Every structure is written in C-alpha cells, then in structure tokens.
Amino acid sequence: MTDGGRPLIGVSTYLEAGARWGVWELEAALLPAGYPRLVQRAGGLAAMLPPDAPDHAAATVARLDGLVIAGGPDVEPVQYGAEPDPRTGPPARERDAWELALVDAALAAGVPLLGICRGMQLLNVALGGTLTQHIDGHAEVPGVFGSHPVKPVPGTRYAGVVPEETSVPTYHHQAVDRLGTGLIPSAYAADGTVEAVELSSVDGWVLGVQWHPEMGEDVRVMRALVEAALAARTTNATAPTAVSTAS
Secondary structure: OOEOOEOEEEEEOEEEEEEEEOOEEEEEEEOOOHHHHHHHHOOOEEEEEOOOOHHHHHHHHHOOOEEEEOOOOOOOHHHHOOOOOOOOOOOOHHHHHHHHHHHHHHHHHOOOEEEEOHHHHHHHHHOOOOEEOOOOOOOOEOOEOEEEEEEEOOOOHHHHHOOOOEEEEEOOOOEEOOOOOOOEEEEEEOOOOEEEEEOOHHHOOEEEEOOOHHHOOOOHHHHHHHHHHHHHHHHHHHOOOOOOOOO
16 A cells, blocks of 8 residues: 555564553564654655564565665574674574565565665575674764765666765674675775675665665665665556466
8 A cells, every 4th residue: 555656665673572661661563763764754655564474474575565674683693504603692583584584575576675784684694695793893882873984886776876985874793794696795885894785686676785874864775765666566567467368
C-alpha cells in the first residue's frame, strides 16, 4: 500500500529485553528515529520490521517496495565461519537469522536493498563474505558518533549518487574483509577501509554503506533507494501478466 505514490520502505529493527518509557519497562522492538525520518525525508513511507521467523521473510519482502537493513550489534562470527574475537559483542542470533532471511528474500525478488553499517556487513556475509572483527579509529567514544571522509569509486552506483568525497557520520569497529560473491567496493575511507559495497546494476539495486546516513543531513543515498523502489514498483505494475491457455 502507498500514500500518494510514495513507496513503502521496510526497516529492520532491534529487539531489546528491556526498554523504558513513561512508567513502563518492557521488551520492545526499537528503531532509532533517524531511520524512519530519513525514509520520510527521502520521499518514502517507513515500516518497522521487528525480528520474525525467517520463513516469513519472503512474504514480508513481497509487500515492500524497498528494504533497509539497519545498523546494530555485531554479526555473530559463526555466520561467516570464524571464531569470536574477544572484542566482538554478544550475539543477536534472532536478529541475525531474520535479517539474513530478509536479505536473501530481497535479492531473490529483486527488491531494492540498502544495508546500513551492520546492514552492509550482513549483506556481505549473506553473499559469502567475511568480516574483520575489530578495527581502530572508526568509533572513538562509546555511544558517540564520529565523522570521517569517504571517497567514492568512479563508475560505481554510489559514485553516481554521491560523486564527491564527503564527510559521513560513523560508528563501527568491524569492517568488510573478504568481499561476498558479486559485490564490489564503491567507497573507501582514508585508511583503506571499505566504506560502501554494491552489486552490479544488472543484479538490481543493492547498496551497502558502512556509515550512518540517518545521523546526518545528506538524503541522497536514501533518496536513491526510494527512487529505485518506485521505479521497480512501476515496472512490476506494468509488466504483462501471463495468461493460462489450459482448458
């Protein structure tokens, strides 16, 4: 369903054991407000997607025009065949399973997909890549976003959206190591860290960024997702329907 033609963009969420508001402290599905606000500013309708059974992912994605895998906790190293580093955070297994299923469903259905921070790392893992479990310099103060420049790779989808070097909001201590199948780097930090990845255009609109655009003022990456979602919905709506000739 849409409002005035705005595409519906699903955003994955946290599931926290205890959250406080008013007089309540309860288990809650959470999403920092920057995510839906960025979707809205970019021209989309935002829908929160709390963790669910992985076998519901395809049906969920089928109702969306676009998908965002949000930032959050470290991906459990078992997902890419590694032992946990002492500095790797505690696992979020329910969220890992749900979001990996969402990524697989979006890739299979050709639904435009944007991975943000953890979401980029999970996209890489879903496609068979691995992660470096700790790097320095990209999360200086616990709970405080920093910033650093990222430089686009000419000729990539990301460079077509943001052609110049920009300073981005950042908070992460893990990064892409071995790229997943079909992914190419589309932006780097000054220290060589891969800051964006994407699939080729023939594989659909799929982009991951290591930073947090929801914490900044630049809407171009999210607007590109929204525009791709609208274009995909329009294409699907006008595609001819096969007619059965069975008697």
